[in-house]
Amino acid sequence: MFLRMLLFPALLFGSGAYAQVMQRELGDFELKLATTPTRNMAQGLIQPARSGNFHGGLDLTHANGWYFGQWSPSVGITPGSQLEMDSYVGYAGTRGNGPGYEIGVIRYAYPYLKNADRHEVYAGLTLLGSRLGAALSRANDRADNTLLVDLGQRSPLNLDVTLKYASHSLNNPVSLANGRSVRNYNDWSLNLSRPWLGIRFDLSYSGSDLDNRGGCAVYSGQNAQCNDFLLLKMEHPLY
Template identity: 45%
Template sequence: MPNLSWLAFFVAAFTTGAATAQTLLQRDLGGFDMTLGTTQTRTMAQGLVKPSNGAVNGGLDFTHDTGLYFGQWTANSGSSADNLSIEMDTYAGYKHRFASSGYGYEFGLINYDHVTQDVDPSREIYSGVSIFGSRFGAAFANNPDRSNTSLYADLGTTPVLGMGLSMRYGNYMLNSPVTLASGDMVRSYNDWSVNLTRKWADTQFNFSYTGTSLRGQDCSSYSGHNAYCDNALLLRASHPLF
């Protein structure tokens, strides 16, 4: 029986609709829709891949009527002017949906450049399909210290549960194995998550289960998608004020 850390969190996130849309400029430039803003306007691979977030964000996105898109997103996660941590994400891709067929596809490439750190850039190739309300995505990232493979599935609202269901799986291969205090070495690991959502009485409920293949002291080498290395159950609720 695997060790299970039961972590229950109930977070009331009260936000207004106006606070979520920070578009500073929007123009039509020769068939391209240009958007400049401080809130991300795009996710790639049907929601699997998205630019980084930080304390200060800004980006420029160009989308053509044919489905071609490209842009750049900059995020600063530093806490002060003396502690800058700026990441610049440059992306390009193509997205198409067949009219009235319920089917669409997408593919592209994103480059992550750590401007203020002496770290080589990393790149991620992604693709996704949408089929009758369900979305599936896959991505492969080549980082300076490891390679990542991610799979994503959003099945929409399931008829049996009456809840939104999405799942994510990741595999991480380390370029240099991590040596633990016990002498054991960690060369690769996996993580996963299952997320359920449902709206009730104007409140959005989000229930998720996350886990990894690492246990105990092995968790010192974990740096995946999940907030915790050990298995965890999370509950979150959000309700708008207006």
Template identity: 45%
Template sequence: MTRPLLMLTAALLCSPALHAQQIQRQLGDFDFKLGTTPSRSMAQGLISPSAVGAFHGGLDLSHPSGWYIGQYAPSMGMTPDSTLRLDSYLGYKHHFDSTLGYEVGLIHYSQPKLTDADSYALYGGISVMGSRFGGAWRDNPDNRTGTLFADFGRLPLFDVDLTVKVAHHSLGTPFTIGDGSRVSGFSDWSLELSRPWLGLDLNLIYSNSDLSGGGCDAYAGINAYCESVVTLKAQRNFF
């Protein structure tokens, strides 16, 4: 995806005519989506989360054959304390029927204003009866990461959506902490319950890792915090 195409995305997201979280158009045989949240199902569990308060958005172009391409910016870098970040992806999705399908793809993570900040992830998964199970391998010289995630969809007894994610990180260079010991790798995980309520998206998130104390100095994982944290988040999308 090119920088001009990204700027077109930003312009459309700023347009007063955009009153929905996501807009969709047909361009010949292609399905075009533009919005403030990730469009792609399997990649949505793996791209970088949106930074709090950051301007974000992206686009997605798919073909009936199953091929798709897209780009999502978790941060457009429009404020002094933010950096432009881009997640670009290419993949293929196929459904055998309404209950079973699979998906594979490649994600390119980049921060154009920083040097040596690019990395790649191969991802894939299956969808079964409305639930999604997938994984990815992200190659970064400083931190190679294997991720597994499961989106169980709506739990009927509790009327909430359940998502679980587990990752293992192998550091390219072991990190030495204050007591002289070294951290060469760590694991982290998160569990998220979510549901809409009175126009708000409510999310209850539990996250943790196997690092603690001084070992948290080496932490750079999928969660915002190293140690056990419960977060209640409520957000409303204005467009």
């Protein structure tokens, strides 16, 4: 209840068109109230989403590395939207000049949907410019395990290489139109990124093994597409 009461001042700032962050020092704690996510977890593997016009949350971090917070990607006050409350607690630290590490748990709660809540345990590691993140998610009807490997910039082309691999397991198999059924499937993605002449080039490839099994109708994973998908994106800031 305490977390929910603190959440509403951030939500009252308005919708995500104008992201706002209010930051305060409270003794050994740093408090952030914001209308845009202020933290990602497991070295970037878990990134809070924004699924509604009104969203916001809080994040409280102690000087010793402990943190907890709550984020609502949707307040559920617009037609067709549902209230979602994501609560998390974790610890992030380093060993002297050695690797950085993180561990925590996050719960996704949907107060007005039955059996929709799920929880996720996550961990992260940074070492020699590379990042490794892992998450195990459990819901009422499925389990998802995801691994992130970010190798950082690699010579000789100075490419930033990021890979994701996930396995998904359904509690009950789903029948397909071709007579087969799906209970387990995997998906993956590879991203190559490089800045050049003020332009950032991103080449992304994603796919899943459901593509070859005729099961894309039931796909629900980390990728936007079930089929093999290749995307080239170029970005240049205007100012």
